[in-house]
Each structure stands twice: as structure tokens, then as C-alpha cells.
Amino acid sequence: DISTDHNDTDTENANEQEHSIDDVGEEEEEDSINNIDDDEENKKDSTDDIGDDEEQEQDNMTNIFNQLDDIELDDDELDDAPELINCGKNDEYNSDSDSDDDEDDDEDDDENNKDQGAPGAPTKEKETEQEEEQGWKTVPHRHNTRGNKRDFSHLFNMQGKNIDVKHVFDDAETFEPVAPTQNIINDTHNHMMATKACFAQLGTKAGIKEFGQEAVAAIMNEVKQLEGKKCFKARAIDELTRQERERALRSITLVTKKRSGKIKGRTVADGRGQRDYIPRDEITSPTVSTEALMISLAIDAHEGRKVSTADVEGAYLHADMDEKVIMKFEGDMVDYLIAVNPEYEKFVHTTKSGKRILYVQLLKALYGCMQSALLWFKLFTSTLVDMGFEINPYDMCVANKTINGKQCTICWYVDDLKISHMEQIVINSIIIKIEERYGKMTVTHGDTHTYVGMDIHFKGNREVTIAMIDYLTECIEDFGEDCSAIVATPAGRHVFESNPDCLKLSEERRKKLHSIVAKLLFVAMRARPDIQVPVSYLTSRVTKADEDDWKKLKRMLQYIHSTINMKMTLSVDDLSIIKTWVDASYATHADMKSHTGANITLGKGTIYARSLKQKLNTKSSTEAELVGASDICPQAIWTKYFIEAQGYKVKDNDLYQDNMSAQRMEKNGRKSAGQKSRHINIRYFFIKDRVQNGELNIIHCPTAKMIGDFFTKPLQGTLFKIFRDIIMGIKHFSCLDDPNT
Numbered sequence: 001d002i003s004t005d006h007n008d009t010d011t012e013n014a015n016e017q018e019h020s021i022d023d024v025g026e027e028e029e030e031d032s033i034n035n036i037d038d039d040e041e042n043k044k045d046s047t048d049d050i051g052d053d054e055e056q057e058q059d060n061m062t063n064i065f066n067q068l069d070d071i072e073l074d075d076d077e078l079d080d081a082p083e084l085i086n087c088g089k090n091d092e093y094n095s096d097s098d099s100d101d102d103e104d105d106d107e108d109d110d111e112n113n114k115d116q117g118a119p120g121a122p123t124k125e126k127e128t129e130q131e132e133e134q135g136w137k138t139v140p141h142r143h144n145t146r147g148n149k150r151d152f153s154h155l156f157n158m159q160g161k162n163i164d165v166k167h168v169f170d171d172a173e174t175f176e177p178v179a180p181t182q183n184i185i186n187d188t189h190n191h192m193m194a195t196k197a198c199f200a201q202l203g204t205k206a207g208i209k210e211f212g213q214e215a216v217a218a219i220m221n222e223v224k225q226l227e228g229k230k231c232f233k234a235r236a237i238d239e240l241t242r243q244e245r246e247r248a249l250r251s252i253t254l255v256t257k258k259r260s261g262k263i264k265g266r267t268v269a270d271g272r273g274q275r276d277y278i279p280r281d282e283i284t285s286p287t288v289s290t291e292a293l294m295i296s297l298a299i300d301a302h303e304g305r306k307v308s309t310a311d312v313e314g315a316y317l318h319a320d321m322d323e324k325v326i327m328k329f330e331g332d333m334v335d336y337l338i339a340v341n342p343e344y345e346k347f348v349h350t351t352k353s354g355k356r357i358l359y360v361q362l363l364k365a366l367y368g369c370m371q372s373a374l375l376w377f378k379l380f381t382s383t384l385v386d387m388g389f390e391i392n393p394y395d396m397c398v399a400n401k402t403i404n405g406k407q408c409t410i411c412w413y414v415d416d417l418k419i420s421h422m423e424q425i426v427i428n429s430i431i432i433k434i435e436e437r438y439g440k441m442t443v444t445h446g447d448t449h450t451y452v453g454m455d456i457h458f459k460g461n462r463e464v465t466i467a468m469i470d471y472l473t474e475c476i477e478d479f480g481e482d483c484s485a486i487v488a489t490p491a492g493r494h495v496f497e498s499n500p501d502c503l504k505l506s507e508e509r510r511k512k513l514h515s516i517v518a519k520l521l522f523v524a525m526r527a528r529p530d531i532q533v534p535v536s537y538l539t540s541r542v543t544k545a546d547e548d549d550w551k552k553l554k555r556m557l558q559y560i561h562s563t564i565n566m567k568m569t570l571s572v573d574d575l576s577i578i579k580t581w582v583d584a585s586y587a588t589h590a591d592m593k594s595h596t597g598a599n600i601t602l603g604k605g606t607i608y609a610r611s612l613k614q615k616l617n618t619k620s621s622t623e624a625e626l627v628g629a630s631d632i633c634p635q636a637i638w639t640k641y642f643i644e645a646q647g648y649k650v651k652d653n654d655l656y657q658d659n660m661s662a663q664r665m666e667k668n669g670r671k672s673a674g675q676k677s678r679h680i681n682i683r684y685f686f687i688k689d690r691v692q693n694g695e696l697n698i699i700h701c702p703t704a705k706m707i708g709d710f711f712t713k714p715l716q717g718t719l720f721k722i723f724r725d726i727i728m729g730i731k732h733f734s735c736l737d738d739p740n741t
Contacts, residue, residue, distance in 0.1 A: 204332055207255025207265075214263040215255045222253070222265035223336050229317045232327065232360035234347035240326060240359060248326040248359060249273060252368070253333055268368035269327050278370050285373035288397035288411045290525055291635070292642060294570065294607040296398065296411050296418070297456065299646070301464035302572035305420040308427045309449045310434070310441040312380075315415030318438050319365040319375035327366070329358040373414065383437055384410065387430075394642040407647060413452050417441075454526055457567075463604065463729075467567040468527040472560050475516045483557040488721075490559040491534035491714035495552055496589055502546040513553055514542040520556070527568050529599075529609040530724045531556060533714050536595075536611040569729030573603035575648040579733070580636040580655045581701065583708035584614070584628035586621040593617055596628035597711025600639060605729030608635055611711035625662035626687075629655065633687055637695050656701035656708075663698050667691055705736045 207215040226232070237245070250270040257263055300307050312318075329337060334356045338344050349357045365372035381391065381399075389399035389410065399410045408421040408430065417434075419427050424445070435441055444450075447458040455467045476483050505513065517538045524535045534556045541549045578600065585595045593614050600608040610632065618624040633655065640653045657663055666687040690696045703709070710723035722741060725731040735741050 201254040201256040201266075204253050204255065207263075211255065211257070211263050215265070218255060218263045218265035219253060219336060220265075220340070222267050223333075223340050225314060226267060226317070227337075227340050229314065229364060231317055231364040231366060232362050234344050235326065235359045235361050236347050237349040237357075237359060244324075244326050245359070247273060247277075248328045249369070251327050251329045251333060266367065267333075269325075269362070269366045271369045271372075274370045280370070283371045283374045285377045286396045287413045289395055291608050291639065292392075292395040292398050293411055293413075293418075293452070295602070295639070295643065295646075296409060296420070297464050297466070298570040298572050298602055298605075298607060299409075299575070300420045301458055301570065302462050302575070303422065304460075304462065305422055306424040306427055306445075307418065307420045307447075307449065307458060308424075308431065308443060308445045309451050310417045310419065310431060310443045312415040312417065312434075312438050312441055315380075315438070316365045316367050316372045316376045319372070319379040321362045321365055321369070322371065322375060325362040325369060327360050327362055329360065330355065334358045376414070380412065383434070387433060392642065392645045394638060394645050398646075400646065409646070416452060418449075418451055453522070463569050463571045465567040465569050465729075466527045467565075468523045469564060471519055471523050472528070472564055475519050476557050476561055478512065478516055478519075479554070479557055480512070481554060483554060483561045485558045486562045487555060487558045488562075489714065489716055490531045490556045491537075491552065492555060493714055493716060495534050495537055495714045496595070498541070498590055499546070499548055502548045505545045505547065505550060509550065510542070510545045513538070513545045513550060516553065516557075517542055528560075528566070529568070529606050529711075529727050530563075530566075531560065532609060532611040532711055533597075536613065540613065566728060569605050570607065571602075571604040571729065575602065575643060576651045578602065578636065578639055578643070578650060578653045580632065580639075580653075581706060581708035582625075582629050582632045582655060582657055583706050583712050584621070584624040585709075585712035586618070586624045588713060589613060591617070594624035594627070595712050596631055597708045597713075598628070598632040598635075599707050599711065599727060600636060601733065604732055606727050608639065609711060609727065610635075622659055622661040622665075625657060625659040626665060629657060629662065629666060629687060633690065633696065637690060640695065652697060653695060654697045654699050656699050656706070658701050658703045658706045658709075660700065663700060666698050707733065707736075 202210060204215075204219060207219075211218075240248075251267055252270055253265060253267045255263065255265055299305075334344075334348055337358060338348075344358055347358055349359070351357065362369065365375040377397075381396070384399045385391070387401070389401040389408075392398040392400065397412050401408050403421065403426050404423060406422040406426075408419070408426055410430070411418045419430055421427050421430075427445075431441065431443060447460065449456045453468060453471065455469065457465045457467075459465060504510075517535065520531060520535050521539055524532045534552060538545075538549060538553060538556075579602075580598065580600045582596070582598045584597070587593070588595045593616070596610065596612050596614055598608070598610045599606050612631070614624065614627055614631070616627065618627055636653060636655055640650045643650055668688070687696070687698075691698055707723055707726055709715070710720070710727060715723065722731075722736075726733050726735065
């Protein structure tokens with residue numbers, strides 16, 4: 001299971017990040033269906049330059065695999081490859097394939113500088129004194145020393161091997177992975193096919209080979225932008241200590257073709273090495289939550305606001321780097337930089353092997369550095385505060401300001417902005433002020449927008465529709481089989497059942513299933529909640545998928561093909577009333593765990609929906625209902641607080657359940673708990689306190705009207721269609737009161 005951890009290296013495809021989809025397996029996060037590895041949710045890491053000559057090809061092959069994050073091996077694989085266990089502790093390890101040679105060359109150059117009395121040359125004594133003074137010891141640069149994950153990057157040294165990368169991909173359709181040998185990591189062909197994600201974007205030479213002069217122009221434009229924004233300053237090698245050279249981040253220049261057909265270059269820093277000395281929890285940056293964005297869109301439609309979306313060009317590069325970070329350019333990128341600024345020539349260091357290196361100190365928060373996202377967030381937040389906006393304390397990426405007696409709201413996801421107000425002239429004035437600070441933005445006005453992957457249309461009747469048809473079409477095309485058969489539901493009755501004797505998928509097909517499920521999860525949480533039930537199951541199967549899982553995925557894609565143009569509609573009845581339906585299906589999984597389903601709405605459609613397997617086994621259906629309510633209750637309370645922070649008073653926050661015993665315990669606590677229920681008192685006391693505080697109302701709902709039931713099991717027939725239409729906003733939930741429904 002290969003997991004790619006990036007730091008918003010390239011935000012072109014939005015993936016959520018914080019919002020990121022993380023670690024697929026048996027365990028699930030409380031706020032998601034099931035976790036999914038972010039190697040397939042967002043494929044952002046890429047290859048470096050692929051050379052034409054043998055030596056360059058070997059070096060760059062190593063760089064390709066160095067961009068893969070961590071490789072987790074199970075105990076059986078470790079037993080088969082005992083020599084890998086301690087590789088993370090290799091004192092001689094460095095990330096570049098020829099970096100050891102470079103260091104030797106650097107040491108020789110330092111020695112020569114010392115003999116010649118070169119000014120500023122760091123002596124051994126000077127470095128030792130500096131180390132003792134600063135309290136650190138020089139350690140070789142290593143990637144990722146987190147937890148139980150080990151780094152095997154240094155094993156991708158392809159000396160003596162000639163690999164034709166293009167030929168490998170020509171064989172993609174017919175490739176069959178071989179069984180791991182004792183030296184499993186060096187099985188390059190198998191490994192490359194299993195990790196095709198790393199080729200989503202191309203390095204400079206591969207990009208030029210693919211796109212020609214368009215790629216050259218894109219790279220030059222990127223270099224000019226970096227130079228124009230004064231992102232870094234060159235540093236001579238004799239100005240750097242040994243530790244600074246070892247910690248220097250490699251620059252990676254990527255070439256990619258956008259959906260519009262435009263060829264774009266992007267230079268990022270390989271910030272993985274910073275994990276050794278920067279705690280991740282100290283540089284986490286927020287993005288607008290999906291629930292906050294949905295509520296904001298519903299309010300925009302309800303009040304008839306004007307809406308504009310904008311993209312801040314090179315957002316991170318506006319933020320100043322807050323510490324000393326050294327990065328190095330190598331190979332052809334050095335020549336590109338010198339072509340833009342000839343002054344860099346005198347700072348170029350040439351090793352004895354002839355490799356040209358340019359060390360620079362970052363002055364701006366370059367994409368790829370671990371702290372860049374947080375630096376940009378702080379900068380943009382401070383800009384809005386200076387403009388008089390107030391940050392919503394329940395979502396730090398939503399800001400409000402009263403202008404001309406009406407509220408102006410800005411939501412942002414990294415560098416993508418959504419601005420709404422009743423008057424377009426007010427929105428235009430806000431955009432002008434932001435552009436004065438951050439330069440010209442790409443702005444879209446009107447009723448139709450594409451924002452964070454969602455196609456949004458304000459219908460003008462207090463309703464807004466959300467669709468993600470392009471993503472769904474890609475999933476069907478990627479599957480590679482005919483999905484034109486018409487089916488009425490996305491899953492059969494036995495979707496939660498698994499056969500331990502079923503034939504496992506080949507690695508290639510498993511990877512394909514993994515990728516498609518990751519995309520469907522992204523869509524299900526935003527525009528198509530009607531497919532959450534099968535998605536919730538398949539996300540727990542991506543690492544051990546079998547032929548039955550492949551059939552379940554095909555069934556879901558057939559349903560999607562049949563309903564490809566279906567959109568979710570959101571509207572608001574009354575911003576003072578929030579309605580939540582929670583239900584649980586008892587012991588529905590093979591391990592006898594129950595399944596929770598929930599839906600929160602303000603009118604038509606759903607602003608929050610979840611279908612998730614419970615984390616613990618329960619002894620009764622009442623207990624399962626209580627666990628489900630306990631899991632969803634915090635979201636219902638958050639929704640109330642968020643809406644009130646937006647300036648709207650919530651008078652009713654209703655939570656509907658169909659289990660009377662669970663409701664009595666939630667309202668009365670221990671008074672309604674029998675001998676068999678005392679062990680779950682923490683959960684019902686949590687809900688009981690919220691009910692007594694007036695934050696929540698517990699209301700009984702007949703099972704026939706329990707919308708949450710839709711997310712607990714694969715419904716069929718008429719009941720599926722009725723609940724599906726309510727959840728997707730095709731019908732209002734009040735239709736359940738119609739005796740003819």
C-alpha cells in the first residue's frame with residue numbers, strides 16, 4: 001500500500017488536503033465514510049527529469065522513485081526481505097542517487113577552499129563550534145522517519161540497469177505484476193506499474209519530449225514568475241554549512257497539461273525532508289470545510305446574492321518564508337535560471353562529476369515546503385481582517401463583513417475564493433482590493449461557476465444545483481468495461497457481504513479499483529450522496545479487493561451511467577430550523593458491527609450526509625442507535641453554531657430517530673438505562689447534556705419516514721427512489737407526509 005503525502009504541492013485539482021482523504025483500511029474517521037489513501041485521492045507527486053543518455057537516465061530514475069512517499073510492508077513481506085528492516089537507519093543515506101558523490105565532491109571543494117584560504121570557507125572547527133552552539137548534531141538527510149513507516153527510497157539506485165520508461169507504459173495494458181522476490185523493491189517494472197500515479201505530471205525533459213516548445217515556454221514562464229516575485233536569492237556553496245547543504249530541498253519542475261489544454265509549468269520544493277525536524281501538527285493549514293461551503297451556497301441562493309469566484313495566481317509566493325530554507329536547482333534548470341538572470345552563473349557549483357548545482361535561499365513560501373500552506377493562510381487571513389472582515393470561529397476559512405447593510409461572505413480553499421453579496425458592485429470592489437495586494441486574479445461572475453471541482457449553478461428561484469459530471473465520466477472511462485446496462489440502484493442487497501474464498505484482483509486491477517473509488521468518494525461527499533452506501537463499503541476493500549468487489553464497483557458505475565446528469569439541488573426553508581435524521585442498521589457487517597446513516601438539511605437536498613461503519617460492536621439495536629446518534633450529534637451542534645456565527649439565530653435544531661428506547665436514554669440518562677446499558681453511559685450523557693442545554697431536540701420519526709435509513713443499508717425499489725429524490729433535492733422532505741407518496 002503506497003501512500004503519497006504531499007503538502008499541497010500543486011493545488012490545480014484541489015484535493016483536499018486537511019480535507020485530504022487519508023489511510024484507507026479497516027478503520028474509519030468519525031467525520032468521513034471510510035478513510036481513503038491520499039495517493040489515489042490526489043495524485044500530486046511526480047517525476048523529475050528523465051535523461052536521454054544512460055547516466056542521466058539512471059540518476060533520474062532514482063529521482064522518480066524518491067518522489068514516492070513511504071512504502072508500508074506487512075510482516076510477511078518484511079520476513080521475506082530482512083535486509084530492508086533497518087534501511088531507514090542507514091547513516092550514509094541521501095535522497096539523490098548521486099548525492100553521496102556530490103557530498104564527496106563538496107568535501108573536496110571545501111578542503112581545497114581551506115588550503116587556498118578562500119574567504120567564508122567553513123572549516124571543520126567552525127562547523128563543530130556552530131553545531132555545539134546551536135545544540136544540534138549533523139545528521140545525514142533522510143526522508144520520513146514517522147511512526148511505523150520506513151523509507152526505502154535509497155534502494156532505488158538503478159546502477160547497471162537500463163530502463164526504457166516509455167516502453168514500460170506501452171506495455172501497461174498487458175502488464176501482469178510478478179510475485180515479490182526477496183529484493184522486492186528493486187523489481188522496478190512491477191513497482192512502476194503499481195505506482196502509475198507518480199507519472200500524472202512530467203519532469204522537464206519528459207515534458208519537453210511530450211509537448212515540445214510549448215513545454216519550454218511553460219518552464220520559462222514559471223522561472224520568470226519565480227524571478228519576478230523574488231522567491232529566492234542565490235547562495236554560494238562556501239556560505240552554507242554542511243547541515244544546510246544536507247538539508248537543502250531538491251527543486252522539482254513539473255510540466256502538465258490542464259483540462260483546458262494549456263501546458264503549464266510549476267516549480268515546487270521536495271519538502272519531505274523537512275519532516276525530520278518540523279512537527280506536522282505545527283504547520284497544518286485549514287481549508288473551508290465541505291459542510292460550511294454547502295451552507296454558504298444554500299444561503300447565497302436563498303437570499304438571491306450575487307456570487308463571484310476567483311483564483312489567486314501564485315498564492316503561496318506572496319507569503320514570506322519565516323525561516324531559513326535552502327533549496328537546490330540541478331541540471332537543465334540551472335541553465336533556465338541563468339537564461340532569465342545571468343547573475344546566477346557566479347553562484348553555480350560544479351562537482352567533480354560535472355554536475356551543476358545552484359543553491360538558493362527561499363524568500364517566499366514556495367509550493368512543496370511544509371510550512372507554505374500555513375504561511376499563505378495566515379497572510380490571506382490577515383489581509384481580510386485588515387479589510388474589516390470577521391472570521392467565523394467555527395470555520396477559519398469563512399469571513400464576513402457587513403457592507404451597505406448586507407452581509408458579504410468570502411469562503412476560500414487555499415487560493416480559490418468564493419465571494420457573495422447582494423450587490424455586484426460590492427463584490428467588484430472587494431476583488432479590486434484583493435488584486436491590489438496579490439495581483440490580477442482569474443475571476444468568474446454570473447450564475448454558473450466551477451469551484452473546488454464542483455459545477456455550481458444558481459437557478460434564480462432560491463435554489464442552487466451542484467454537479468460533478470466530468471469526474472463521474474472519467475470514472476466510467478477509467479473502468480474500461482461496458483457500463484451501459486441500466487440499473488435502478490447503485491448496490492445490490494448483499495453489498496456489505498464478502499466472500500473470503502473469492503479470487504483476489506491482480507495488482508493492476510486492484511490499483512484501478514482503488515483509484516476509481518477514491519474519485520467516487522470525492523464526488524459522493526459533495527454532489528452525489530446517493531452513492532455513499534456502496535462507496536463506504538468499497539473504501540474499506542481497496543487494499544484487499546476481490547472479484548466480488550469489482551462486480552460491486554461495476555454495478556455502481558452502471559447506476560452512475562444511468563443517472564449521469566443527475567444534480568443535487570439545495571434550498572433553504574428557514575435558516576432558524578435545522579433538521580437531522582440519524583439511523584443505524586444493527587450488526588449488518590460480517591464482523592457484526594453496525595452501520596450509521598445520517599442526513600442534515602435546511603430544506604431541499606443535503607448539506608451533510610454520512611454512511612459509515614461503526615467502530616465498535618454493540619449488544620443491541622438500541623445501543624447501535626445510541627452510538628450512531630452520538631457520532632452525528634457533534635455535527636448537528638456544529639451546524640447550529642456555524643449558522644449562528646454567520647448571523648442567523650437558530651431556534652430549532654431537531655434530531656429525528658425511530659428507536660424509542662434510545663430516545664429515552666438520550667433524554668433521561670441513567671433513569672432510562674437498564675443493567676445492560678450502563679457501560680454506554682458516556683455516550684447518552686453527552687446527548688442528554690446537549691438536550692438539557694437546548695442545543696438539540698430529540699424527536700421521534702416513524703421508520704417509514706426515516707431518511708437516515710437510506711445511508712444504513714442498500715435500499716431497493718420504491719423506497720430507494722423516494723429517499724434518493726429527497727436527498728438529491730429533487731423532492732422536498734415534506735412529500736413524506738403525502739399519503740400518496
